[in-house]
Amino acid sequence: MMPKEEHEVTMLGGPHHPAPETTTVINIPSDNPVPDHVVWSLFNTIFMNTCCLGFIAFAYSIKSRDRKMVxxxxxxxxxASTAKCLNIIALVLSIILSIVFIILFARVFTELNQIVYHMKKDSQGY
Known part of the structure; x- marks a missing residue:
């Protein structure tokens, strides 16, 4: 004797009219119209993080990427626009500060060189 469930299945049989297969199409645009500036922000975060502007730009870049995915x-x-502005400001400030530090270093080096020169001159009795 067959169990009741199996008997019912054999009595019903398979579907006589199978449902049509449904397909889903997902359109993914080939071009990304909104640049999120993540790489630039990451570069500024690591190398030119003046006043933490690079890190803030990186946060806005991630937010831009999230919005784009949604x-x-x-x-x-x-x-993305905010991240771009912050990246530009961070880059310009970093370049200016680098130039100022180079000028100050050259100035201090020159002054120390002159002091050493005068000390040598005074010790030789000129």
Whole structure:
């Protein structure tokens, strides 16, 4: 004797009219219209993080990438624009500070060189 469940299955049989197969199409745009500036922000975070502007730009870049993944193009553009401005400011400030430090180093080196020269001159009795 067959169990009741198996008997019912054999009595019903398979579906006589199978449902049509459904397909899902996902359109992924080939071009990304919104640059998120993540690489530039990461570079500024590691090398030119003046006043933590590089880190803040990196945070906005990540927010821009998140908005882009969700499909919010306007939000992604807003965050990307902010990240770009912060990256530019961080880069300019870092370059200016680097130039100032080079000038100060050269000035101090020149002064020390003159002091050593005068000490040698005085010790030789000129």
């Amino acid at each position: 499909g919010d193009v306007i939000g992604a553009q807003t965050y």
